[in-house]
Every structure is written in C-alpha cells, then in structure tokens.
Amino acid sequence: MKWICYAFIAWATVLTITALLRIDVVVAENKKEPAESKESKTKTEGKGSKNGLLEIATSSKQWTGVTVSKEGRVFVCYPRWSDDVPVSCAEVMPDGSTHPFPDTKWNKYDKSLPAKCFVCVQSVFVDSDDKLWVLDPAAPKFQGPVSGGPKLVKIDLKSNAIEVVYTFDSTACPPKSYLNDVRIDAARKKAYITDSGLGAIVVLDLNSSQARRLLATHPSTKAEDIKIVINGKDWGKQPDGSYRRAGSDGIALDALGAYLYYHPLTGKSLYRIPTAELSNAKATEQSLAKKVERVAETCVSDGIEFGDDSNLFLTSIEDNSVKKFSLKTKKLETVVQDKNLVWPDTLARSSSGWMYVTSSQINLMPAPPTPYRLFKFRLGETKPSTGAAK
Numbered sequence: 554m555k556w557i558c559y560a561f562i563a564w565a566t567v568l569t570i571t572a573l574l575r576i577d578v579v580v581a582e583n584k585k586e587p588a589e590s591k592e593s594k595t596k597t598e599g600k601g602s603k604n605g606l607l608e609i610a611t612s613s614k615q616w617t618g619v620t621v622s623k624e625g626r627v628f629v630c631y632p633r634w635s636d637d638v639p640v641s642c643a644e645v646m647p648d649g650s651t652h653p654f655p656d657t658k659w660n661k662y663d664k665s666l667p668a669k670c671f672v673c674v675q676s677v678f679v680d681s682d683d684k685l686w687v688l689d690p691a692a693p694k695f696q697g698p699v700s701g702g703p704k705l706v707k708i709d710l711k712s713n714a715i716e717v718v719y720t721f722d723s724t725a726c727p728p729k730s731y732l733n734d735v736r737i738d739a740a741r742k743k744a745y746i747t748d749s750g751l752g753a754i755v756v757l758d759l760n761s762s763q764a765r766r767l768l769a770t771h772p773s774t775k776a777e778d779i780k781i782v783i784n785g786k787d788w789g790k791q792p793d794g795s796y797r798r799a800g801s802d803g804i805a806l807d808a809l810g811a812y813l814y815y816h817p818l819t820g821k822s823l824y825r826i827p828t829a830e831l832s833n834a835k836a837t838e839q840s841l842a843k844k845v846e847r848v849a850e851t852c853v854s855d856g857i858e859f860g861d862d863s864n865l866f867l868t869s870i871e872d873n874s875v876k877k878f879s880l881k882t883k884k885l886e887t888v889v890q891d892k893n894l895v896w897p898d899t900l901a902r903s904s905s906g907w908m909y910v911t912s913s914q915i916n917l918m919p920a921p922p923t924p925y926r927l928f929k930f931r932l933g934e935t936k937p938s939t940g941a942a943k
Contacts, residue, residue, distance in 0.1 A: 605931060606889045610649040611924040614638065618676040618734075619911045619927060621903040622710055623683045628654060629911065629927065633662065633673035633693040635919060641671035642687050645927065654685075655713050667691055667702035668720060676899070680737035685710055688746065690732035695750075697728050705735065705744060705757065719744075725755050725764035734804045734856070734899075736813070743832060745804060745813050752776070752800030754815065756831050767831060770838055773845050774801040777820030781853050783871055783896070783916045789819075803857035805865060814865060816854050823848040823857075823865075823878070849883055852876055858900035858908070860932050866908060868897035875900070875910055875930070889930050893923070906932050 610627075614637070618630040627645040631638050640660045643651040653660040663670050672691035679685050684707055691702025703721040708714065726732060731750030737759075738745070744757040748766075752774035757764045768774045776798035781788040789797030799818035806813055812825045830836055830844045854867040854876075865878045866888070874890035875897055898913035907929045914921040 606891050606894065606928050607930065608893070608926055608928050610645050610651075610927040612651070612927075613924055614640070615913060615918075616898075616911055616925055616927070617913045618674070618678075618688075618899045619909050620677045620679045620685070620901045621907075621909055622679045622685070623904050624710075625903065625905065626710065627909070627927075628677045628679070628685060630674040630677045630687065632675050634695070638662075641674040641689075642677060655708055655715060659715070664699075667699045668704065668718070671706075672699055672702040675732065676734045678735050678737060679710075679901075680739045682739045683710055684708065684716070684737075684739070686735060686737055686744070688732055688735045690726070690730070690750075692731050692750070695731065698723075698726050698730060703732060705746070719757060719759075719762055719764075721755070721764055725757075725766050727751065727766075731799075733799075733802050736804050736806045738806060738810045738828065741810060741828070741832065743828070745806070745828075745831065747801040747804045747815055748774070749799040749802045749818055752817075754801060754813070754826075754831065765834075767836075768801075768826075768838070768841055768845070771842050771845060773815070773822070773824040773847070774817070776800045776817050777822065779820060779853070781819065781871060786916075788916050803854055803867070805857045805859050807859060808863055814848070814857060816851070816857055816867070818853075818855055821850050821852055821854075823851050823867075848880075849878065849885075851878055851885055855897065855913075856899040856910075858902055860902060860908065861906065862933070866900050868900060868910060870896050870916070873897065875908070889928075891928075893926055894928065895921070895923075902932070903929075908932055 614631050616629045616631050620628050629645055630642050631640055640653045642654050644654045645651055659671055671689055673693045674687055674689050676688040687706040689704050691699045703726040705719040707717045709716050729750050730748045733747045733749040735744055735746045742759040746755040753769040754767045755764055756767055801815050802818040803816040810828055813828050814825045816823050824845055825848050826845050830841055851867055852869040853871050855870055856868045858866050860866055867876050869876050873894045874887045877886045877888050895912050895914045896916050898911045901909040909929045912926040
C-alpha cells in the first residue's frame with residue numbers, strides 16, 4: 554500500500570506544480586494586454602447561450618445594479634430588502650467571486666451611523682471620469698428612508714477611496730420616496746436621480762451639493778395604470794387586491810448629455826427632457842412640464858442605457874429579454890432573450906463593447922429557486938427581432 558500512497562502523492566504534486574505554472578503564465582499574459590482586452594478575456598469564461606448571452610457570475614444574494622469601469626472592473630450592489638444582506642456594494646472578480654467594496658467597514662450596516670455606512674444600496678454607476686458612484690436610498694425593506702441615511706457616494710477607482718459623500722435631506726428624499734437609479738454628467742457637474750417610490754427626478758449640483766426635487770407632480774414620473782404579467786402571472790398583487798406600483802425608475806443620458814431619458818417601472822412610456830431645463834435653477838414645475846416629451850411606448854422596463862450607436866437599450870421584464878429602441882426609426886427590437894434572464898434589472902455598457910445585465914428575480918421573491926445571475930452580450934452581434942414602438 555505504501556507504494557500506492559507514494560505514487561498518489563507524486564501525481565498530486567505534479568498536478569499542483571502544473572496548475573501553479575499555468576496560473577503564472579495567465580497572470581503574465583494578462584499584464585501584457587491592454588485593459589479592454591483583459592476585461593473581455595477574463596469575462597468570457599462564463600457559460601454562453603445560442604443568443605449571444607454570456608453568464609459570467611452568479612450569486613446566492615439578490616443584486617440589482619451593475620456597472621463597469623474603463624479598465625473592465627465590474628461592480629454590483631445588493632439592496633437591503635431582507636435581513637440577509639451581508640454586503641451592499643461589491644466588486645466582481647475575474648473568477649466570478651465578489652469582494653466588499655470599497656471595504657468591509659462601509660458594508661457593515663450600523664443603524665446608529667446611517668451616514669457612515671451603506672444602508673440599502675440600489676444603484677452603482679461609473680462616470681466618464683472613471684469614478685464609481687453608489688446610490689443609497691437608505692430605505693431597507695421599502696419602509697422609507699432612514700433619517701440621515703440617503704446619500705450618493707463618490708469613489709476614486711485608482712485609490713479605491715471615498716472622495717465625497719453627498720447626503721439628501723427630507724426635502725429631496727421625503728418619506729415614502731425611494732431613490733432608484735443615477736446618471737452622472739461629469740462635465741456639467743450634475744447628478745440625475747430617479748425616485749420610483751413617489752415619482753420625481755432629483756437633480757444634484759455636484760459643486761454646491763444642493764439637490765432639487767423636480768417633476769414631482771408630473772405624470773411622466775408616475776406609475777401607469779397597467780398590470781405587469783410575467784410568465785402568465787400578475788406581479789405585485791397585494792392582499793387587498795391592489796397592485797404594487799413604481800414610478801420613474803430607469804434613467805439614461807444621451808451621448809452629448811443634452812437629454813435625460815427616463816421610464817417608469819410600472820408603465821410602458823419612455824420620456825425625455827432637456828438637461829438644460831433641469832439644470833436651470835429658475836425653472837418651475839409648470840415650465841418643466843412643457844419641456845417633457847413622451848418619446849414612445851416601449852415595454853415594461855426596469856433599466857435603460859445607451860449603446861455605442863446611440864440606440865437605447867431597455868430591459869424587458871415581462872418576456873425575459875433586453876430590447877433596443879431606435880430613436881430614428883422608433884422601432885423596438887428584441888436583441889437577447891433567455892429563460893434565465895429572470896427580471897432583467899440593470900444595464901451597463903463597457904468601453905470594450907459589451908452590455909452587462911443583472912437578473913434580480915424580483916418576481917420570485919423572497920426565495921427564487923435559482924441563483925441570481927450576471928450576464929453580458931456583445932453589442933452589434935445579436936440577431937434582433939423587430940417590432941414597432943407605439
């Protein structure tokens with residue numbers, strides 16, 4: 554028996570040395586590659602499907618937001634919709650694992666210090682200056698904002714250190730509000746945030762730290778009177794027979810930063826408004842209302858984002874897909890669709906031509922039978938099916 558044991562140990566040693574050599578080679582090769590190539594190469598290890606959708610990570614915890622830096626670093630967030638949320642913001646590593654970001658201290662929820670930790674992170678976004686922004690509505694379990702908790706955190710990705718924390722008072726973030734998604738205009742020093750709880754657009758001046766709550770009474774930020782049907786089942790029905798509804802949710806800036814596009818969760822209308830109007834400190838609710846444009850009827854969507862070709866991509870939660878809307882032709886096309894893309898939530902475009910999308914499985918809460926997934930697909934390589942938007 555001894556010789557069998559010796560042979561096994563020798564065989565295991567050879568395998569270990571070989572594996573270590575392979576790791577060294579991969580690391581050396583990656584160091585020689587530019588950032589975009591590295592991002593593309595490390596993320597294609599996931600499982601693919603015939604429609605071009607690649608699964609690159611899974612999680613036992615529910616994530617919603619995703620964003621990608623210029624160097625291909627991927628970040629996700631986990632809202633505190635239950636008691637089982639050990640991490641609020643994390644970086645997804647090349648092997649699919651996640652690490653708390655920017656550190657474990659900020660990810661440890663301390664009810665006595667809501668301004669100094671993540672409470673309920675809903676969205677993450679990397680701007681054109683490669684800064685990470687973390688939006689915290691601080692409304693755990695949808696029970697309203699925790700006093701002193703709502704904030705927008707700016708993180709430098711070179712040092713992985715927090716640069717600025719912008720806080721919101723009850724004027725910008727009143728009771729029953731829920732700050733949902735954010736876009737940053739780094740050139741004009743503005744942050745645009747949707748409130749899906751009460752319905753509004755919050756505009757934050759990054760120089761003065763002043764926030765204004767706009768379009769709070771306008772129909773474009775409110776939920777529409779529709780039913781959301783997923784796999785033949787009505788979503789959001791309450792014990793009293795009413796349905797859960799959410800207002801302005803998905804948000805996107807065009808390439809020039811001239812228009813802000815937004816979309817309710819409960820609804821199919823895509824709207825836009827000139828950012829110059831939102832930035833005008835003298836603008837009134839009445840003057841802003843005249844500048845809102847209903848662009849088209851699209852689909853029930855949670856997240857929206859522009860692609861490289863100025864087409865707008867929308868998650869479509871009723872049919873497990875991502876669609877593309879042409880601003881020129883007004884046509885809506887399904888670009889990827891997959892049974893595992895359950896409640897496609899947030900979209901994020903990388904600098905290397907990929908579009909990332911999270912599956913948050915909100916319709917299967919509180920205990921989905923399958924893990925939460927993170928996918929990506931190559932822009933321009935999918936085969937769309939066409940349908941005209943209304």
